[in-house]
Amino acid sequence: ILNVEQSPQSLHVQEGDSTNFTCSFPSSNFYALHWYRWETAKSPEALFVMTLNGDEKKKGRISATLNTKEGYSYLYIKGSQPEDSATYLCAFPNSGGSNYKLTFGKGTLLTVNP
C-alpha cells in the first residue's frame, strides 16, 4: 500500500505571506508526482506533473520542487492572495510505472485571510 503524506493538514496565512507545504511519498520505483489545487465547489485542477529529481516547476506565484531520492516535494506560494485559498493535493502514480492509478494524500487546506 502506497503512503502519500502531506503536511500541514491546514494552514492559515495573511494576504501577502509566502508559504510552503510538503508531500512525502515512497522513494523507490518513482515514476511521477502530481500536484493539484482544489477550490471549494470546483473540480481539482492540475498544477504540476514532476518527473525528474531536482525538478523545479513554476506557474505564476506557485512553484514546486522535487527530491526523488528522499521522497518529498515542496509546493511554494509567493505572496499569497485570498484566491489561493484551496486544498492542495499531491498524488503519486502506482509503482508499476503506469500512470493510471493515482494515490492521493489527504491534502493541505490553505486559507488566505485578506
Next chain:
Amino acid sequence: DAGVTQSPTHLIKTRGQHVTLRCSPISGHKSVSWYQQVLGQGPQFIFQYYEKEERGRGNFPDRFSARQFPNYSSELNVNALLLGDSALYLCASSLAGDHGYTFGSGTRLTVV
C-alpha cells in the same frame, strides 16, 4: 472546449438501491478514471478505462462496476448502496503519460 462533465451533480438514494453516475471526458481523451472522495480524505481510485477496456481497479467491492462507451464516455454503477457509499465521486480524463488529469466537478451521492 468543454471540460470533463459529470451528471448528475447531486443525488440522494436509499440504502439497497442502485445508482448510475455518468462522465464525458474532454474531447480527444481516451482514458477515464473514477475516484471516490470522502470528507477528510484524498480521492481514492476506483477504476480506470482506456479504449473501452478496464485498465485498473482499486480496492472496492464488486458492487462497484463501470464501463466505457465507444465515444469514450463512461458510467460508474453501484449496486446495493450502503450508507458508507455516501461520497463525492470524481471522474478524470487524460491523454496519457505525464499530462496530469482533468477532473470533473463530481457527483455528490448521499445514501440515506
